[in-house]
Amino acid sequence: MMKSLFKNLIVFAMLTLAVSSFNGCGGGQPANNATANTNASNANSASMANATEYPPLASALADAEFENLDGTKFKTSDKKGEVVLLNIWGIWCGPCRAEMPELIALQDKYRSQGLEIVGLNIGDEDGGLEPMDAIKKFADAMKLNYTIARSPRESTQQYYAVTKKSVVPQNILIDRKGRLRGVFSGAGSSVYQALRDTIDKVVNEQ
Numbered sequence: 001m002m003k004s005l006f007k008n009l010i011v012f013a014m015l016t017l018a019v020s021s022f023n024g025c026g027g028g029q030p031a032n033n034a035t036a037n038t039n040a041s042n043a044n045s046a047s048m049a050n051a052t053e054y055p056p057l058a059s060a061l062a063d064a065e066f067e068n069l070d071g072t073k074f075k076t077s078d079k080k081g082e083v084v085l086l087n088i089w090g091i092w093c094g095p096c097r098a099e100m101p102e103l104i105a106l107q108d109k110y111r112s113q114g115l116e117i118v119g120l121n122i123g124d125e126d127g128g129l130e131p132m133d134a135i136k137k138f139a140d141a142m143k144l145n146y147t148i149a150r151s152p153r154e155s156t157q158q159y160y161a162v163t164k165k166s167v168v169p170q171n172i173l174i175d176r177k178g179r180l181r182g183v184f185s186g187a188g189s190s191v192y193q194a195l196r197d198t199i200d201k202v203v204n205e206q
Contacts, residue, residue: 025095025096025167025168054175054180055179055180056177056178056180057076057162057172057174057179058161058180060161061076061161061172062076062077062178063075063076064154064158065152066149066150067149067150067152068147069132074149076178081114081176082115082116083110083113083115083174083175083202084115084117084118084174085115085116085172085173085174086118086120086159086171086172087099087103087117087120087170087171088121088151088156088168088169088170088171089121089122089169090121090123090124091121091134091135093168093169095168095169095187096169097142099187099192102195102196103117106196106199107145107146110199110203113203114176115199118146118148118149119147119148120149120155120156121148121149122151122168123151123156127153129150130150135148135150159172162180162183163183167185169186170183170184170186171185172184173195173198173199175205176205181202182194
């Protein structure tokens with residue numbers, strides 16, 4: 001039993017941490033170091049949990065507010081019961097654009113199983129908000145089939161506090177119970193494969 005538990009720990013740690021940070025852009029909104037240190041135990045515990053003891057998403061991020069393109073606001077905690085993939089991106093980020101076809105395919109494949117991908121625009125390279133019209137135009141041009149929202153600076157800092165990396169793109173996977181199931185930073189084939197494998201497992205859990 002201990003051998004099996006150890007194996008599960010290693011596999012989950014690899015899925016959570018074996019990501020490429022070299023194929024990403026520097027984040028336009030740097031993480032707040034004090035906040036990041038405060039939440040370190042929440043993020044790190046993800047790689048130490050077994051299949052029945054995944055940690056809840058840090059409450060500061062679960063309750064952070066994001067803005068839909070129509071101006072309404074929501075919290076990640078509002079989506080409990082769904083499998084949620086939070087993706088941070090910027091129009092200016094090349095790797096973010098390269099990743100989008102993967103996200104489109106994932107949303108198509110798993111929509112009926114309760115997956116909701118939420119693309120969180122983090123603003124321009126200086127940390128300023130990108131105009132809603134520009135975001136909408138970009139989303140239409142890319143034919144994005146998943147939820148697009150805007151992340152204010154404070155909410156983005158909470159995101160970075162969980163992942164410990166201020167780069168884009170980044171993805172956080174949250175299961176139906178609001179638990180952190182994976183952090184995927186950067187872009188590239190190995191990141192996409194780990195993301196696909198983890199989503200497939202999580203959406204098929206009862």
